[in-house]
Amino acid sequence: MNAPRWEAQVDLVVVGTGVAGLTAALRARELGLRVLVVTKACDADGNTRWAQGGVAVVLPGEHDEGDTVEAHVRDTLVAGAGLCDEAAVTAIIAAGPSAVSRLRERGAVFDPAPGGGLARTREGGHSAFRVVHAGGDSTGAEIERALLAAVTDGHVPMLEQHTAVDAVRTPLGQVCGLLLLDGNGVPGVLTAPAVLLASGGLGQLYHATSNPTGATGDGLALALRAGAVVADLEFVQFHPTVLYTGRGARGRCPLVTEAIRGEGAVLVDATGARVMRHVHPLEDLAPRDVVAAAITRHMAAAPGGVDDHVFLDATGISDFATRFPTAHGACAARGIDPARDPIPVTPAAHFSCGGIVSDVHGRTGVTGLYAAGEVARTGLHGANRLASNSLLEGLVVGTRAAEAIAADLATRPLVRHGETPELPFAPVADRDTLQRAMSRHAAIGRDAEGLAAAGSVLDLSAVNQKLDSRQRVEDAALTVAARALITAAAKREESRGCHVRTEFPERDDMRWQRSQVIRLDPFGQPVPADLVVA
Incomplete structure (x- = not known):
């Protein structure tokens, strides 16, 4: 059946149960809004719990050793390779200390320092x-635990196993609800004057990723169909070090946190030669795009006959099992002892630096539609995210989005949808075919010929289908996200941050120090928009 068979009404629907979504839901509840959180899986199945490294934040007075917000801003701008929005960067980073304080008040426990502070x-x-x-390298898991406990204590209702399909809109285009499928595939409508998308990223565009299976770009696709625009999609950050689990590995690969290199581990190849020596002044602590690209180039030379991974030598870290229990457990499960053995690692898709164009308060260009977290493009990350800025962004923008929604609803009358919405149709490509094409032609190192080939594969594979199951919703989302990414990557004829064009190896600030904005044309195809975001 096409028509919804159930309906409910709230003030705010939050899609996603990661750090941004739960933070927003809790703050909205505090402000007196009727909130409902929706997730297509179980409450803890988002990406936040897999985050290992931590939260990048300057905490004045807690043995900050002279660190400043201004220094954090500078580091973020350098990593973003000229495409950050400096005002957004400053606003989000400056709000970090209060956001972390609120998180601790909600029960999150961070690792203490021997001399006091964190x-x-x-x-x-x-x-x-x-x-x-927190927990050495279990920061995301601790944040998720604390927020879920606070949601339970705060009596914030949650719908698990419910898939967000489409935004419900008025004839004038204002979002006024959400069309969903319940766990049995039965469609229903949540009427709400505000919908906040906090649905995470799109790592499942690629065979190898640090993301869970649900990271399929659903929120991105929903926003595009609702008339929103997206930007910076060509900048997909590949984490330099996920655990190598064998040739042709697919699905979520265990992350080997960057903090291990922060405490002295170094990257070496099969011959024992240092990978990052003479590549960058910071060597193994260079920004992620630099390290991932260097590893990729190094693997192509197949030193010692190994062409698909390198090694992280952490044997000098005496308390590895205690300091990094998550990474140690993943290694131990595969018979690797980091105290004796170099850890085999390889780059994998990790984080989308782009997303739905929104401000630091979560507002998009579509009335009633908001975005926060990885699904959003606030301007914080630019062409390459600085490590551990993502949890910070979720905490800050999640809070600000809830406050903006409360302010907006105080002045905006409640509107209801007119005609009963029906399940939409959209192009759906075969997922395995899509992942093969994207992994081969649109990962680290791209060129015009490969991007064109990936686009042709999608065109041949995609079939218009009704979005009447979670799998079809996900595959349709991956299809439109892949097409949008290819469109942006093909047009950007330079190399910058996470985006590397092999035939245009240099950064071109004269032509390309700007973001590319993508929208859907009347036929549902991603195309460059006229709007250019500075």
């Missing part, structure tokens, strides 16, 4: 030890 480490691109962490 323990801190340093990661790639950072000029200071400013990354606070």
